[in-house]
Amino acid sequence: MKFIFVKLVISLFVILFLRHEIAFADKQELLETAFIKESISVRIYKNLKNTELNSVKVKLQNENRNIKIIEKENLTFDVIENIKIRDYLAGVVSKEMPLSWPLEALKSQAVIARSYMYAKLAMKRGDGYDLESDHMDQVFSWTKSNRAYLAVDNTHGEVLVYNLGVHQPFEIVKAYYHSDCGGHTVPASLVWPGAVDTGTAKDKSCAIRHSNQWQYKMMRSKQVNYSHFKKYKDKILFIAETSIQKLRERIGFHLIKNSPSEIEVGADFVLLKGRGYGHGAGLCQWGSRDLALQGFTHIEILKHYYPKVVMKKFNSILNRKSLTELKINQTIVEGLYSYSR
Numbered sequence: 001m002k003f004i005f006v007k008l009v010i011s012l013f014v015i016l017f018l019r020h021e022i023a024f025a026d027k028q029e030l031l032e033t034a035f036i037k038e039s040i041s042v043r044i045y046k047n048l049k050n051t052e053l054n055s056v057k058v059k060l061q062n063e064n065r066n067i068k069i070i071e072k073e074n075l076t077f078d079v080i081e082n083i084k085i086r087d088y089l090a091g092v093v094s095k096e097m098p099l100s101w102p103l104e105a106l107k108s109q110a111v112i113a114r115s116y117m118y119a120k121l122a123m124k125r126g127d128g129y130d131l132e133s134d135h136m137d138q139v140f141s142w143t144k145s146n147r148a149y150l151a152v153d154n155t156h157g158e159v160l161v162y163n164l165g166v167h168q169p170f171e172i173v174k175a176y177y178h179s180d181c182g183g184h185t186v187p188a189s190l191v192w193p194g195a196v197d198t199g200t201a202k203d204k205s206c207a208i209r210h211s212n213q214w215q216y217k218m219m220r221s222k223q224v225n226y227s228h229f230k231k232y233k234d235k236i237l238f239i240a241e242t243s244i245q246k247l248r249e250r251i252g253f254h255l256i257k258n259s260p261s262e263i264e265v266g267a268d269f270v271l272l273k274g275r276g277y278g279h280g281a282g283l284c285q286w287g288s289r290d291l292a293l294q295g296f297t298h299i300e301i302l303k304h305y306y307p308k309v310v311m312k313k314f315n316s317i318l319n320r321k322s323l324t325e326l327k328i329n330q331t332i333v334e335g336l337y338s339y340s341r
C-alpha cells in the first residue's frame with residue numbers, strides 16, 4: 001500500500017514537471033516567433049453589421065490599408081489590420097500619452113507598449129488576431145507624429161523583463177500603467193489577483209496636484225459592511241469582500257476614479273474620496289511626465305515605477321539567425337542598463 005502511494009506521488013511530480021516543461025517550451029516558441037515578426041494583426045473594428053462593414057471597407061481600401069475581414073456566426077464582422085510593429089507602437093504612444101509631453105516620458109511609454117505587446121504575443125490566442133485596438137489591450141490609431149516615432153525609434157528593442165535564471169532565461173513583463181497614482185502606486189496583485197508584482201513607487205507631485213482630487217456619492221447598500229475594508233497604505237482596495245477595481249467596473253471608471261483614500265458612511269449614502277485616476281498599478285503617466293520635466297531619463301523613470309524588473313535591449317530581433325541564439329539564452333541580449341544616476 002505504502003509502495004503504491006509513493007509511486008503515485010512520484011508519478012504526480014513527473015506529470016507536473018513535464019507539464020511545466022511543455023508549457024515553458026510552448027511559451028518560448030511563441031516568444032521566439034514574436035521576435036521575428038515584422039508586423040502584427042490588430043482587430044480595429046468588431047461586431048460590424050453588414051451595412052456598417054461596406055462603408056468601413058471603402059474607407060480602408062481608399063487608404064490602402066492591409067485588412068482582413070472575418071465573418072462571425074452571428075452575421076457580424078470583425079476587421080483585422082496587419083500593421084508593422086514600428087507603426088503600431090507609434091500609434092499606441094500617440095493614443096496613450098499626450099504627444100506634447102516630454103520625450104523621456106513618451107520613451108517610457110514606448111518601452112511599456114513594446115513589453116506589453118510581446119507579453120501578449122507570447123500568449124496563445126487562437127482567435128485570428130494578436131491584439132485589440134482598444135483599452136482591452138492598448139489603444140491604437142495611426143499617427144504621423146514625429147515625436148511618437150522618435151519615442152519608438154530611440155528605444156528600439158528595449159523591453160522590461162524578469163530575470164528568471166538558467167532554465168527560464170527571461171519573461172517579458174506585461175507592463176501595467178495608469179493615468180495618475182495620487183501619491184503612490186499599488187501592487188498589481190492587489191488589483192488583479194494573480195498578477196505579477198513589478199514593485200511600487202511614491203510620487204510626491206501626484207500627492208499634491210490640485211486637479212486630481214475626486215469624490216463620489218453612492219447609495220448605501222444594506223448588504224455591505226462598509227466598516228470592513230482593506231487598505232494598502234492610505235488606499236482602500238477592498239470594501240467588504242468587493243475589490244475597488246470590480247466596483248469601478250460596475251459603477252464606472254470615470255465615477256470612482258481610483259482607489260479611494262477616505263470613506264464616509266451616512267444613513268443612506270456612502271461618500272468615497274480619493275486622489276488620482278486609474279487602477280494604480282505599474283507606471284503612473286502624470287508622475288512620469290513630472291519626472292521627465294525634472295530631467296530624469298526614461299530608464300530612470302522605468303526603474304522608479306518597476307523596481308523589481310530589468311530592462312534589456314534586443315538587437316537584431318528581426319534577424320532570423322537570432323532564433324537559435326535566443327534558444328541558448330541571452331546571447332543576443334545586450335545592454336543591461338544600469339539604473340544608477
Ligand SMILES: [Zn+2]
Nearest residue numbers: 203206284287
Ligand atoms: Zn503618480
